[in-house]
Amino acid sequence: xxxxxxxxxxxxxxxxxxxxxxxxDPQRDGRxxxxxxxxxxxxxxxxxxxxxxxIWGQFExxxxxxxxxxxxxxxxxxxxxxxxxxxxxxxxxxxISLDLSAGADFINNDLLLDLRxxxxxxxxxxxxxxxxxxxKICSRGERIYAVPLDFTPMMMFYNKRLFDRAGLPYPREGWxxxxxxxxxxxxxxxxxxxxxxxQFGYNFENWMPFWVCWLWSNGGDVLxxxxxxxxxxxxxxxxxxxxxxxxxxxxxxxxxxxxxDRAALGVDFFLNGLAALDMKGHWxxxxxxARGLDVGVTTIPTNIGRPTTVIYVTGLSIMKQCKxxxxxxxxxxxxTSEAVQVKRVASGLAIxxxxxxxxxxxxxxxxxxxxRAVEYARAPWGSRVENYAVCxxxxxxxxxxxxxxxxxxxxxxxxxxxxxxxxxxx
Amino acid sequence: xxxxxxxxxxxxxxxxxxxxxxxxxxxxxxxxxxYLSLHRWHLLKPDRPFVGLGNYAHLLRDPLFRNAIxxxxxxxxxxxxxxxxxxxxxxxxxxxxxxxxxxxxxxYYIPSVCSQVALSMVFIxxxxxxxxxxxxxxxxxxxxxxxxxxxxxxxxxxxxxxVSWSGQIDTMTDYLHRPGWAMAALVxxxxxxxxxxxxxxxxxxxxxxxxxxxxxxxxxxxxxxxKFRYVTIPQLAPTILFVAVTTTIAAFQLFxxxxxxxxxxxxxxxxxVSYHIYREAWQKFEVGMASxxxxxxxxxxxxxxxxxxxxxxxxxxxxxxx
Numbered sequence: 001x002x003x004x005x006x007x008x009x010x011x012x013x014x015x016x017x018x019x020x021x022x023x024x025d026p027q028r029d030g031r032x033x034x035x036x037x038x039x040x041x042x043x044x045x046x047x048x049x050x051x052x053x054x055i056w057g058q059f060e061x062x063x064x065x066x067x068x069x070x071x072x073x074x075x076x077x078x079x080x081x082x083x084x085x086x087x088x089x090x091x092x093x094x095x096i097s098l099d100l101s102a103g104a105d106f107i108n109n110d111l112l113l114d115l116r117x118x119x120x121x122x123x124x125x126x127x128x129x130x131x132x133x134x135x136k137i138c139s140r141g142e143r144i145y146a147v148p149l150d151f152t153p154m155m156m157f158y159n160k161r162l163f164d165r166a167g168l169p170y171p172r173e174g175w176x177x178x179x180x181x182x183x184x185x186x187x188x189x190x191x192x193x194x195x196x197x198x199q200f201g202y203n204f205e206n207w208m209p210f211w212v213c214w215l216w217s218n219g220g221d222v223l224x225x226x227x228x229x230x231x232x233x234x235x236x237x238x239x240x241x242x243x244x245x246x247x248x249x250x251x252x253x254x255x256x257x258x259x260x261d262r263a264a265l266g267v268d269f270f271l272n273g274l275a276a277l278d279m280k281g282h283w284x285x286x287x288x289x290a291r292g293l294d295v296g297v298t299t300i301p302t303n304i305g306r307p308t309t310v311i312y313v314t315g316l317s318i319m320k321q322c323k324x325x326x327x328x329x330x331x332x333x334x335x336t337s338e339a340v341q342v343k344r345v346a347s348g349l350a351i352x353x354x355x356x357x358x359x360x361x362x363x364x365x366x367x368x369x370x371x372r373a374v375e376y377a378r379a380p381w382g383s384r385v386e387n388y389a390v391c392x393x394x395x396x397x398x399x400x401x402x403x404x405x406x407x408x409x410x411x412x413x414x415x416x417x418x419x420x421x422x423x424x425x426x
Numbered sequence: 427x428x429x430x431x432x433x434x435x436x437x438x439x440x441x442x443x444x445x446x447x448x449x450x451x452x453x454x455x456x457x458x459x460x461y462l463s464l465h466r467w468h469l470l471k472p473d474r475p476f477v478g479l480g481n482y483a484h485l486l487r488d489p490l491f492r493n494a495i496x497x498x499x500x501x502x503x504x505x506x507x508x509x510x511x512x513x514x515x516x517x518x519x520x521x522x523x524x525x526x527x528x529x530x531x532x533x534y535y536i537p538s539v540c541s542q543v544a545l546s547m548v549f550i551x552x553x554x555x556x557x558x559x560x561x562x563x564x565x566x567x568x569x570x571x572x573x574x575x576x577x578x579x580x581x582x583x584x585x586x587x588x589v590s591w592s593g594q595i596d597t598m599t600d601y602l603h604r605p606g607w608a609m610a611a612l613v614x615x616x617x618x619x620x621x622x623x624x625x626x627x628x629x630x631x632x633x634x635x636x637x638x639x640x641x642x643x644x645x646x647x648x649x650x651x652x653k654f655r656y657v658t659i660p661q662l663a664p665t666i667l668f669v670a671v672t673t674t675i676a677a678f679q680l681f682x683x684x685x686x687x688x689x690x691x692x693x694x695x696x697x698x699v700s701y702h703i704y705r706e707a708w709q710k711f712e713v714g715m716a717s718x719x720x721x722x723x724x725x726x727x728x729x730x731x732x733x734x735x736x737x738x739x740x741x742x743x744x745x746x747x748x
């Protein structure tokens with residue numbers, strides 16, 4: 001038989017186990033806890049994370065009664081589903097970094113607080129400090145759901161050393177598909193009897209967010225203007241031409257890398273100096289600089305006489321379940337302020353959504369090319385259309401079917417459009 | 427309270443933790459899933475109408491879900507018999523009282539204690555074009571064929587049959603993007619991961635077979651095959667049944683390798699039901715539909731397991747009655 005002491009001990013352990021979760025209130029160590037969610041692994045040690053920690057620490061020093069509970073959620077694809085599950089379970093964080101390319105799932109389902117009353121009640125906050133185009137993406141009608149934190153348009157990077165070696169001029173802004181094709185052909189290096197070029201003109205990566213702008217640059221699109229169907233648009237003439245152009249670059253002209261090439265070597269061709277052109281966002285500059293790659297930036301080639309691209313924006317939002325919106329707003333105002341943003345974007349991850357902070361880094365050709373793109377860049381469909389991530393999966397799968405010879409371009413487009421229609425109607 | 431009541435009370439108290447666990451984490455979710463499956467239930471939509479069997483009717487018409495069922499059946503049909511046979515053969519090898527046999531038992535068991543994600547990554551490398559193990563071996567084989575002149579001979583032979591072939595094996599093949607190969611890779615991985623536990627169960631079963639039966643069979647002049655057929659198999663029948671049923675259940679629930687390696691591709695040839703359910707629930711947030719899919723998967727497992735039990739028990743009865 002257990003002794004009396006054992007029984008008491010057992011009771012205490014059980015009581016602690018039961019009471020633990022119940023006692024989880026927002027007040028800890030006498031300080032109010034503000035939960036802030038962000039994507040990315042907490043274990044990653046980078047300049048960016050070090051700066052982030054300094055910024056969070058400074059907020060706590062400025063607000064002694066507040067403790068920031070930073071919740072890093074690893075796995076980009078898992079971020080939005082986990083936040084949504086937290087919302088459903090009633091344990092959502094107070095402030096979230098919102099990737100506006102999946103913003104519709106949050107905005108259309110009323111998960112976020114309208115920030116307009118907080119903005120208008122705050123005399124210190126100036127909307128004009130932020131890029132106007134970004135506000136449009138963060139808003140729905142009169143309601144504002146996020147304050148722009150940072151952003152990146154997709155741009156065409158080029159390796160200056162490879163261009164110099166080939167004796168080619170750097171690509172101009174507003175260059176055309178034809179110019180792009182000729183450049184890529186001249187930058188592709190083949191060795192006799194080798195199974196693949198030793199240097200590709202263009203580094204193609206099959207993920208729909210990375211290639212959707214090619215459709216736009218030919219006047220095509222994925223969805224109808226109201227975002228309700230893909231049939232007639234994704235499988236329309238202009239989109240089909242764009243996809244055929246990409247497929248030809250890879251399969252017929254062999255100047256762009258095939259996904260199998262990347263699977264074989266397991267490396268990023270552009271990052272390793274094995275491809276001359278690559279369409280990516282500002283975040284890649286961190287890696288390029290770390291590798292000592294001398295890169296330039298230009299617009300995505302166009303077939304419609306004007307440049308076009310997609311802009312991926314991150315904003316800070318307050319979840320509707322937040323019990324201290326005033327405190328959450330204080331944090332958002334702090335984190336998006338000019339002083340903090342100047343420090344935050346120093347790592348080169350993205351461009352500040354605060355135009356005054358972004359101006360600190362202007363004046364060099366790369367930053368200026370990105371800043372010019374803000375004027376003409378388009379919002380991703382996922383900022384308006386729910387379930388768009390599923391459509392992007394269908395798009396990626398469609399391209400895979402084309403590149404691996406499972407389907408012809410028209411057939412793959414028709415099938416993908418049909419699947420997207422079904423996903424959008426649900 | 428009488429002594430009998432006190433004993434009963436103590437018994438219930440001992441059983442309580444497991445019962446509560448089962449009720450809260452198994453029975454309750456099953457019941458809730460049943461309820462959800464009868465509704466059009468999107469996690470974020472306030473409107474959740476009762477649709478009766480509407481979700482089930484929709485799924486029966488849905489070509490993508492039917493495709494997922496087909497893939498699951500293909501995977502199970504390959505994994506279950508192969509898994510049982512390979513595990514039995516390996517168990518017979520390692521059940522022998524030989525020196526160092528413990529090392530091999532551990533060796534075969536190691537994959538089952540490794541992370542499935544890590545094993546999946548190993549398979550991605552094995553199947554990778556050019557640098558993957560398979561293509562690397564083909565590359566070395568190509569060198570041998572070229573050095574010995576066999577490549578030219580093969581080329582000429584192919585030409586005789588009107589086939590244009592260089593006599594060299596293509597080492598750029600991306601097996602994980604070839605429909606048949608991707609499924610074959612999943613089957614091979616399934617066999618590798620499941621071999622250890624199945625082998626251990628068979629070893630235990632083999633060691634429980636009375637040695638006298640083999641001795642009697644030897645006296646009767648039985649060959650090794652006859653001993654296997656008329657002693658080992660009948661004595662092992664309950665174990666085979668158990669392994670077959672558990673392997674079937676595991677095969678129908680395949681998820682991690684699909685999630686890590688193929689994401690259901692290429693051309694949705696590896697989109698199995700569990701992965702389909704995951705996407706329905708956590709990408710589209712259609713938990714009503716996902717619950718209906720889960721119930722269909724449950725029904726499939728139940729029917730197949732019951733069928734296996736019935737067939738094997740029938741076989742066992744016939745063995746006993748002669």
